[in-house]
Amino acid sequence: MNQSLTVYGALGSGSVPVEAALTLIGLPYDIVEAATWDFDPEVLAMVEKVNPLMQIPALVLPSGEVLTESAAILVWLADSHPEARLGPPVGDPRRGQFLRWMTFVPAAIYSLFWVRDEPSRLGGPDPAQGERIKAATAERIADCWRMMDGQIAPAGHYLLGDDLSVLDLYVTVVSRWGPGRNRFYREAPGLTPVVRRVDADPRLAAFWAERFPFAEGWER
Numbered sequence: 001m002n003q004s005l006t007v008y009g010a011l012g013s014g015s016v017p018v019e020a021a022l023t024l025i026g027l028p029y030d031i032v033e034a035a036t037w038d039f040d041p042e043v044l045a046m047v048e049k050v051n052p053l054m055q056i057p058a059l060v061l062p063s064g065e066v067l068t069e070s071a072a073i074l075v076w077l078a079d080s081h082p083e084a085r086l087g088p089p090v091g092d093p094r095r096g097q098f099l100r101w102m103t104f105v106p107a108a109i110y111s112l113f114w115v116r117d118e119p120s121r122l123g124g125p126d127p128a129q130g131e132r133i134k135a136a137t138a139e140r141i142a143d144c145w146r147m148m149d150g151q152i153a154p155a156g157h158y159l160l161g162d163d164l165s166v167l168d169l170y171v172t173v174v175s176r177w178g179p180g181r182n183r184f185y186r187e188a189p190g191l192t193p194v195v196r197r198v199d200a201d202p203r204l205a206a207f208w209a210e211r212f213p214f215a216e217g218w219e220r
């Protein structure tokens with residue numbers, strides 16, 4: 001039996017907040033690099049063994065149990081390692097809002113990338129239709145960030161207070177995707193200092209450089 005955790009993930013992908021949480025907790029893990037969006041049949045066949053949807057992230061536990069769904073993995077990690085203070089525990093008054101926003105990010109925003117990354121999945125082969133889908137989903141994502149910004153007033157350095165939580169890691173990574181960070185800054189000025197703080201967290205500097213590098217013009 002493999003004694004360590006294995007993350008099926010990829011550079012810049014939804015596995016990055018999971019890997020960041022593992023880094024902050026200090027848990028060793030192996031990575032199976034699997035950029036699913038390249039549609040390499042060998043990579044997809046490998047991922048399918050742990051996730052029939054052929055999506056990353058997936059976390060394989062030493063027992064062989066598999067967890068999929070980024071939000072579930074993040075909440076599970078926070079709950080399993082209370083000493084790392086990565087999320088309000090059951091009974092904490094912030095728990096409801098924690099679960100609310102941990103669900104909102106994948107339900108309202110992340111799920112749109114299934115079509116954004118490959119618009120022909122819903123729009124067919126017409127490139128013009130693909131462009132319309134890209135533009136419409138960009139607007140929807142921007143609306144969602146604006147709505148979230150209107151509903152959360154960070155009560156400390158981070159979204160839920162003074163402890164960095166997996167919600168901060170999640171929003172920081174997902175807001176780097178389309179329509180891009182500059183748009184996020186415009187739509188969500190209240191959340192902006194938080195993601196900038198997480199981008200600049202010295203505990204994650206080496207991790208970001210390796211797994212989601214700040215390349216020239218990354219904010220777009």
Ligand SMILES: N[C@@H](CCC(=O)N[C@@H](CS)C(=O)NCC(=O)O)C(=O)O
Binds near residue numbers: 057071111
């Ligand atoms: N609901 C899933 C979504 C995962 C997801 O969309 N992952 C992307 C990479 S960031 C993927 O594997 N896309 C390939 C595909 O959907 O075919 C989660 O939150 O983990």
